[in-house]
Amino acid sequence: MNHLDELENKTIYIIREAYACYRKTALLWSMGKDSTTLLWITRKAFFGQIPFPIIHIDTSFKFKQMYEFRDKLAKEWKLNLIISKNTDALKKKVDPKNGMFECCTALKTEALKQTLKKYAFNALLLAIRRDEHGIRAKERHFSPRDTGFNWNYQDQPAELWNFYKTNCVQGEHLRIHPLLHWTELDVWKYIRRESIPIVNLYLSINNKRYRSIGCDPCCQPMDSKAKSITKIIQELEITKVAERNGRCQDKENDYTMQKLRSLGYM
């Protein structure tokens, strides 16, 4: 079994474990490369028919290409898609210009809270990876959040071998991270091997490409000539620039990500 097969099998095991233990599961899809890869593997885990809904937390600030990509794949893969928006905050014109921390919290974390409550999900699959950010490197594959959505990062439960948390108490939910053990490079190699569709923002146009995508106003493209996935892989083999260098919410302060995540951010 090669490295990518090992990663894929572990991910399938975790996804199936999530559904086996928590029938009220949903997958969080942002249309980025990681969550699209997660979606791809989840289809594999269930032989093409995902037995639970896919949630898109729509801040309304996403790139146009991402919305097109979402609608195309949702149709092609027959996804049970839930589009979730914090409409109150949007009416109040919450905007990254008036503070990124507040904007992320209102349009992402709050929107997610509302959806979770409405559908009573108790497990959410998310495509975060350890190598993205130091704070994500501390995560568990099955990570509980309390009723208030808080992440008690100072006292995380033990997660031994592949024994994951098989139940949770009322009101709690589990963040399940099936791609936690992948690196950015692994994801791209796997995308190439499997021919997984991606948003074209990742590919270079006029010598610029996005390495990590989210909301349009908070993402900066990087200099790059990589017009194909193979070129992206070559570029990443030698780069010294951090993956989320173009993502504003990571940089506000040394511990912004820790604070966002402790309050329930992805």
Next chain:
Amino acid sequence: MDRKTLKIALIGHIDHGKSTLLGRLLLATNSLTKGKIAQIKKISKKLGKDTDLAFLTDQLEEEREGNLTIDTTQVFLKTAKHNYIFIDNPGHFQFIKNMLTGTTQAEAAILVIDINQGLMEQTRRHSEIIRMLGINKTIVVLNKMDLVNYSEQKFIQTESTAREFLKTLGINPDFIIPISAKNGLNIAKKSFKMRWYKGQHLLNILDSLKLNTQSEKKPLRLPIQDVLETAEEKIIIGKVISGIVRKGQEVIILPALKKTTLDSILIFKQPNRTKAKSGECIGLTLKDSLLAKRGDIIVENLNLPQLTYRIKGNILWMIEQPLTPGITLTLRCATQEIQCIVEKIKRKINSATLEISPLDKQELKQNEIGIVELKTKNILVAEKFNFIEELGRFILVQNNKVCACGIITDIL
């Protein structure tokens, strides 16, 4: 060529330099992203310290301010030869559960010992833990050689104490290396300050490690994870943990001992699959409509595992409230979840002194390792840990909380 990925845990006593060593390894393999060192310098300065390499992995604000590692972290790096996942662990007594979370994922361990302090309580406890977990590749680094003036004599002295101690555990360290993580000596380059050391530097030694697992050659074991019901069929899903499974094969479903034949092996978009091997997550359909559920184990019709109500094992007790005989707990072994009673606590191993002591009192306190006998309410399908690991290891759960981990040494 496919590169191997090795998973290595850093273990040892608090402040002996595990996180600093990891920071140094990141630096030495040129694995840091631009601006990372500047950021660490800035944070160190803000806290009034010299640049602290441990901050590369001690990411939490509380860890940096408190100067300690609270939770386990995994870091990826690569050398010319291999890819590595380094698992950093906290050295504190209170954070043993986090250390176990990290270390149960590892295939080899680096035991970090401060040459000045020698073997301390968590050095001993962590060593005992890796022995219990069956991690038998161990490299010892004697750190902070700069603080003893690179003394060969001091090295020889501590080396022999360490070797002697590990021998009592049955651990034979593959290498013992004098290093200075802080100054980067003998990490990626031989140090001129320790010419008396004739061995290799740490990275070369890591690159030469050979790990092998041959679970394909063992009998078939497939714990059922779930059964998916579609309009047309029932699909059994699970991971092959040992052996090979073949289409058309006659198998037995345990613990009910029901015989059946495999109709198909299902892997998405691979319609012609006729077999699957250890490590693969697959789907199966049966020739008949036998009932099967999560927790059942599919095995080949020869070489059956043991069906039992009683096992003996080594456990590490993880929670504050001590373990006493008669307590009911949930035992999880592969996908099985069964109530069990702790019948006997036979002996305990004092991690600080490593004496195997007869019990003065029938109890195990937090972070103590002991030998126990468990009685299950229903039949358990079990193997000895040294035969099939995934059916030979278990955790004990109470009120939704993991309170012990263990391995099966005997089936009674």
